[in-house]
Amino acid sequence: MATSTPDYSFLPPNLIPDAANPAWMNKGDNAWQLTAATMVGLQSIPGLVILYGSIVKKKWAVNSAFMALYAFAAVLICWVGWGYQMSFGNKFAPFLNKIDDALDQHVLLKQSFGGYKFPTATMLYFQFVFAAITLILIAGALLGRMSFYAWMAFVPLWLTFSYTIGAASIWSPNGWLAKKGLIDYSGGYVIHLSSGVAGFTAAYWVGPRETKDRERFPPNNILLMLAGAGLLWMGWTGFNGGDPYMASIDASLAVLNTHVCAATSLLTWLLLDIIFFEKPSVIGATQGMITGLVCITPAAGVVQGWAAIIMGILSGSIPWFTMMVLHKKVWLLRQVDDTMAVFHTHAVAGTLGGLLTGFFANPRLCHLFYLVDNYEHYIGLAYGIHNGRAGAGFKQMGIQILGVVYILVLNVVVTSIICNLIKLVIPLRMSDEQLRLGDEAVHGEEAYALWGDGEKFERSVHNSVYGGDQELGAVQHKV
DSSP states (O other): OOOOOOOOTTSOGGGSOBTTBOTTOOHHHHHHHHHHHHHHHHIIIIIIHHHHHHHSOGGGHHHHHHHHHHHHHHHHHHIIIIIHHHHHSSEEETTEEOOOOOOSHHHHTSBOGGGOSSBHHHHHHHHHHHHHHHHHHHHTTTTTTBOHHHHHHHHHHHIIIIIHHHHHHHTSTTOHHHHHTOOOSSSIIIIIIHHHHHHHHHHHHHOOOOHHHHHOOOOSOHHHHHHHHHHHHHHHHHHHHTTTSSSOHHHHHHHHHHHHHHHHHHHHHHHHHHHHHSSOOHHHHHHHHHHHHHHHTTTTTTSOHHHHHHHHHHHHHHHHHIIIIIHHHOHHHHHSOOTTOHIIIIIIHHHHHHHHHHHHOOHHHHHHHHOOTTGGGSOOHHHHHHTTOHHHHHHHHHHHHHHHHHHHHHHHHHHHHHHHHHTTTSOSBOOHHHHHHTHHHHHSOOSOSSOOOOGGGTTSTTSSTTOOHHHHHHHHHHO
8 A cells, every 4th residue: 555645735845845944843942053073163162273283382282273174184083984983883792893884975974873863974073073173172181292293193093992982882772881870961971081091190191291392381372272262162152062862951961061160160269279379260261161071971961050059169169279289289190290280180081070970960851861761770869869869879880980980991001002003103202402492393383473482471470280289289288
């Protein structure tokens, strides 16, 4: 019996399905997803390109910006070649999917996995910008001494053997942690904890910058740094707002919570700087902004607004304490030169966010995000206790902790193996001449034709990402 064609004549002309607009596609969702993905892309290009290029010493401006630019391009080619399918394709193992490309129209134009109402091409683009920014965040720990050629090898290797495993385990519907019920709304584990741990591990193997570069670290342009930070902050609208994969009320909540937490964290960090350093530091405020954005990421659309404020207070204080106090006291932290403090701003803040998600996750908001019948499976400890389901709440906390341990071990092991394999072929560090001269020796280019060396910043209380020794001594005395 022949099937009748559905009658769409009652719809406005712009909503009538056709070959280019299949009935399963929602134009609004597709438009928002492409917009959100582009906002995340702008966080990297030009956001982090500008931020990295301006916050380092003048002699490393070009190299730092170029590491970010290269990673963005290299990740895209790897992503369409094999990375997307390894992360979200057909199941191969509980932690990895089958290797395949995503370049054919029969793959790209079909409906995305999960029944989301846009094509696979849109999902691929959205997931690509997340993969790209993860590698760029890792670069932040390695600025000022890693060989550019070693970085060129590191990017595709780490994407292939670390990122895809984390994404497949947590975000793919087939992933073992996804099935256990780990809540990672938009990348607190997959992106931030991963990049923080991997960056710190890679920094250990690459080794530190020259002593004079570590002791005197004046940003070459603080105003440009703020421009990059602003792009990063506003781009987070797409970062968290795009993860419901639809233009839904949960996306609106995620966006608002994101900005509330970031603002609260910035103000908390600023107050701590004023109390202990007696100066309001714009670099410190930028760090607080970042830790707030990172902390809210795994929770953005599944927590109440008041919880976002509490998370902002904690993300502006706990990473501040680990960076400004513990960093000088813990032997391991002192041994590793993490240029942009990625361990504190992403690993510590990402872990904090993941655990707080396990505490504050609201089951009704989880229903809006996951849209599954058993949404009460996702319940934070606070609501579990309140609703007489403490056991379920403790189970959720246990799953969140398990996710932290899994991502930490995965990235320490895989990043260590990758770095040691690369150094068998390519030195991980620049030559002594390159370390001394910087951009001119490495790239034959300089950021500024006429510019000072930044001596006026050398006596600044915030001429390093960690603050000067004098101020650290003062805060340790007060704490």
